Every structure is written in structure tokens, then in C-alpha cells.
Amino acid sequence: MGSQKSNKKASKGTVQIKTSNERLQLVFSFGGKRHYLSTGFTDTKANRKLAEMKAKQIELDILCNNFDITLVRYKPQSQQDIFKSSASDEETSPESSVSLADLWDSYTEYKKSSLSPSTLAKDYKKIYRCINVHLPVKTLDKAVGIRDWLIANRSPLSAKKILTQFCACCNWAVKSQLIEENPFEGMASDIKLPKGDSQETDINPFSVEERDCIISTLCWAESRAFLTGVLGFYSLGDTHLAPVAITVSSEYCFLLLIKLIHNKFQISLTKYAKTSILKI
Incomplete structure (x- = not known):
């Protein structure tokens, strides 16, 4: 039940519904920025109806100059509750409410045209599963906790590779003005690999x-x-x-x-x- 693709460029203020990592995603431009908003919904007929309603809400808000630049109004209800709870407890930075899962979806969508299908299916899907299935926390304000979990639950080489990908994703987000700073900057380089711990360790000389x-x-x-x-x-x-x-x-x-x-x-x-x- 894939989304309908059109060769025509979407008009200004139009919200497109796309499928990314088996989840429905809302894509639109506002204020000179390209926004990728994950709905969290799987691509089913019923969920597509919900996504269409959310898309219409965004289009109407843009038309009426009532657009919520924080995107909180358009996030799934569970994400709104988390944001409201944290905001009422303490003053939070803009990155506190940013979902690493949403950023990775947007980054993958951005990189898709320059990557081979095998790279997307293998490497990028592996990172997606790590974020959505394994990580105990998924927001940028918990970057240190994410690093510590990876070090404790993955090999040094694997943890280094994943943090490198997270850093690349956040660098892209900074350049795209989605976030102000990269919380994963320098984390991968801090991980020192044991001597000989590389992909080539199984290539041995002849006797x-x-x-x-x-x-x-x-x-x-x-x-x-x-x-x-x-x-x-x-x-x-x-x-x-x-x-x-x-x-x-x-x-x-x-x-x-x-x-x-x-x-x-x-x-x-x-x-x-x-x-x-x-x-x-």
C-alpha cells in the first residue's frame, strides 16, 4: 500500500505523505526549511486516513498563519504528552524534545537518492532497528546515556560505527537548521579500539x-x-x-x-x- 508518487513538484504549503522505514511520514516546506515529520503510524488504510487528517491540519495552519514551528501540535499524542510533562518540570533546550528516531528517518530520506538499495536495506536499516528497538532512550538530550548504553551493550567497533552515524545524522540536522548543535560530536573518536579490532582481522598470512x-x-x-x-x-x-x-x-x-x-x-x-x- 505504497504512497502515490507524482512527477510534479508539490506546491507551496502542500504536505506530502510518504513511507519511510515502514512508517508514514509527513513532508513539507515552511519558512525556507524542509520538514520531515514521522507520524509513527504503519502504512495501513486506516492509518493513512489519520495521516491525511494531520496533513490537512498542517496545511490549514500554514494557510491561516497559525503554524506551530515547534511541531508539537502535529506529533503523535504520546510524544505530545512527553513534551508537555518535561516542559512543566523544567526549562528545556530545543534539542530536549527532538527524537533521534525522527531525525534518522529524515536523514535516511535525504540520503536515499545517493545510496544503493543494499546499503539502505543493510546498514541504514540496522541503525533504524538499533534506535527503535534497542535503545532505552531516544531523544537528543540523552545523547550521553545513548553512548553509555552502546558501549555497554555493543562491541567497541560496533559502538564506534553507530555513534559515527548518529554524528553524521546530527551534522546534517544542524546544517538543515533542524537542531542548534550536535550532541554526538566527538563521541565516536573517544572510543579506542583494541589492537587488531578491525574488519580485516580474519585475513591471515600464509605460513x-x-x-x-x-x-x-x-x-x-x-x-x-x-x-x-x-x-x-x-x-x-x-x-x-x-x-x-x-x-x-x-x-x-x-x-x-x-x-x-x-x-x-x-x-x-x-x-x-x-x-x-x-x-x-
């Missing part, structure tokens, strides 16, 4: 015997001219760069190399083909 075996085979092969640049890499134990040189020369030559080694020395490179080589 000395296997390295010598490979080099001997290269020297023995009659058609070895195309592999000259590979010898230096294997001598240094760099199995990550050597296959690159082979691949650049010819995939066929690489397959020939494996066959020569297998036939002459009776060793198999299958495990390396599945880990170190084909992961490039």
Missing part, C-alpha cells in the same frame, strides 16, 4: 612453508611473467595485496596458479580462496 611453496611454484611456472609483481607481496607475507596483483593481471592466471600449486606440491588453497583472497 612460512606455504609461502615458500607458492614462490617456488611461481618461479617454476613457464608462463610466470605476469606474476612478477606478486612475488614481493608473498615474500612480505602480505596475502591481502598479492591476490589484488593477480586479479588485476588476469583471473584466469590466478586459477592457473592454484592448479599448478595443487598439482606440483599437493597442497590446497581452498581455505585461502574462501577467506583471504575472495574477500577483496
